[in-house]
Amino acid sequence: MLKTYQYDQLSLEEIDELILRNTDPNNQIQDTVEQIISKVKEDGDDALKQFASRYDQIDLEQLYLDEGEIEALANSISREQQRALEIAFQNIYKFHATQLKKERTIETMPGVTCWREVRPIEKVGLYIPGGSAVLPSTLLMLGVPARIAGCKEIVVCSPPQKDGKVNGFIAYCLKLLQVKKIYLTGGAQAVAAMAFGTASVPRVDKIFGPGNQYVTKAKSLIQSLTQVSIDMPAGPSEVLVIADETANPAYIAADLLAQAEHGADSQAVLVSTNETLISNVNEALANQLRSLPRAALAQKALENSYAVIVDSLENALLFSNKYAPEHLIIQSDQWKKMVNGVLNAGSVFLGHLTPESVGDYASGTNHTLPTSGYARSYSGVSVDSFVKKITFQQLSSTGLQQIGSTVEILAELEGLQAHKNAVSIRLSDLND
Numbered sequence: 001m002l003k004t005y006q007y008d009q010l011s012l013e014e015i016d017e018l019i020l021r022n023t024d025p026n027n028q029i030q031d032t033v034e035q036i037i038s039k040v041k042e043d044g045d046d047a048l049k050q051f052a053s054r055y056d057q058i059d060l061e062q063l064y065l066d067e068g069e070i071e072a073l074a075n076s077i078s079r080e081q082q083r084a085l086e087i088a089f090q091n092i093y094k095f096h097a098t099q100l101k102k103e104r105t106i107e108t109m110p111g112v113t114c115w116r117e118v119r120p121i122e123k124v125g126l127y128i129p130g131g132s133a134v135l136p137s138t139l140l141m142l143g144v145p146a147r148i149a150g151c152k153e154i155v156v157c158s159p160p161q162k163d164g165k166v167n168g169f170i171a172y173c174l175k176l177l178q179v180k181k182i183y184l185t186g187g188a189q190a191v192a193a194m195a196f197g198t199a200s201v202p203r204v205d206k207i208f209g210p211g212n213q214y215v216t217k218a219k220s221l222i223q224s225l226t227q228v229s230i231d232m233p234a235g236p237s238e239v240l241v242i243a244d245e246t247a248n249p250a251y252i253a254a255d256l257l258a259q260a261e262h263g264a265d266s267q268a269v270l271v272s273t274n275e276t277l278i279s280n281v282n283e284a285l286a287n288q289l290r291s292l293p294r295a296a297l298a299q300k301a302l303e304n305s306y307a308v309i310v311d312s313l314e315n316a317l318l319f320s321n322k323y324a325p326e327h328l329i330i331q332s333d334q335w336k337k338m339v340n341g342v343l344n345a346g347s348v349f350l351g352h353l354t355p356e357s358v359g360d361y362a363s364g365t366n367h368t369l370p371t372s373g374y375a376r377s378y379s380g381v382s383v384d385s386f387v388k389k390i391t392f393q394q395l396s397s398t399g400l401q402q403i404g405s406t407v408e409i410l411a412e413l414e415g416l417q418a419h420k421n422a423v424s425i426r427l428s429d430l431n432d
Ligand SMILES: NC(=O)c1ccc[n+]([C@@H]2O[C@H](COP(=O)([O-])OP(=O)(O)OC[C@H]3O[C@@H](n4cnc5c(N)ncnc54)[C@H](O)[C@@H]3O)[C@@H](O)[C@H]2O)c1
Pocket: 032, 055, 056, 128, 129, 130, 131, 132, 133, 135, 138, 159, 186, 187, 188, 189, 210, 211, 212, 213, 214, 215, 233, 234, 235, 236, 237, 262, 263, 266, 326, 367, 368, 369, 370, 371
């Protein structure tokens, strides 16, 4: 069922082509998103209401839910469901709390003291996907690090349901995060609303969150059009599994399907040293697909997926590092030896008993991760994403005397006399 390639028979160009995903060759998505962005910029709330009607099939009078409505919705879910969300919240909190580390102050020369201090980004916008599936887990993945960082204003946007509300799980997460409002807008229009601000939706300094190709394109365009920054391109989900003869084909199939069921544009890749394993995985895929409610979506994603046969685990890692998957799963008894060889990946799942789903929900690591090869240069969301690190320096008279002539020489060699003067004027006062 998975198209299969033989790694040693692929040319470099063929590998480059194979690892491309979610491109927008005819600029179709870009054109649509550009139109949406300019409409929201011009017409604000009216545009958001029109897009809700067009894309979410709901005519909204009000573009947000307030604290009372959130409370009522949050109370509608069972205690068991609340408890599961609480455990996820706590694990995500524990893992992310370790990320706020105080750095050392350093004297680079006697009397020249340098240090960095952390400041939260004041206003952050969190996009919570709600198209093909509503993802309360994403609200925890973004809201928890935002709270730990100390962001003052947390704006949350998510597509409205057909009843003009959000579901009780989203509402319960808002309660856990002490966020008192949610804006009922999705897609590129939500990104534009948070970037420009509308009568209802506040403008933010940075936009976070995963989404489909429209959301992801909107984030990248907004970053170039405004001073609002973004976390990273976090588009359609993807997974790459490296497996050898020690792996269980049913586990691999389950992991591939877990990402495939996100949407037709998801991709699931199997890289294996064992050809028989690949055919056993194909069999398991067919079996498991039969009982999946979202089989049609997963099937489409599998058509867009493939397997690669490699002659060694070293070559499996080579391919994986080129691909730079959002999620990498290593199903081999050799996993410990392979960890150092992982160079490009969003989040990694090691051994036979670590399904990727645990990271999606509750192990504690973040599930908002770079896709489409951006794991070559971006990290997933963390507390760092929600802060700025500001550098400070302070010189004593000894410090100025120690460093002064170096700066004077460097300023002169760049031909920047005023830079030199700013040092010289102080040095001459010290020497008087
Ligand atoms: N990379 C990550 O970290 C990560 C994490 C979670 C989810 N995801 C991915 O996020 C995505 C969520 O996508 P989704 O579609 O379910 O929800 P979504 O909320 O991202 O998108 C839904 C919205 O897209 C807009 N839209 C849909 N069709 C459109 C069209 N033809 N033209 C213009 N706008 C349109 C609508 O406004 C709709 O409300 C999935 O692909 C999932 O795999 C990625």
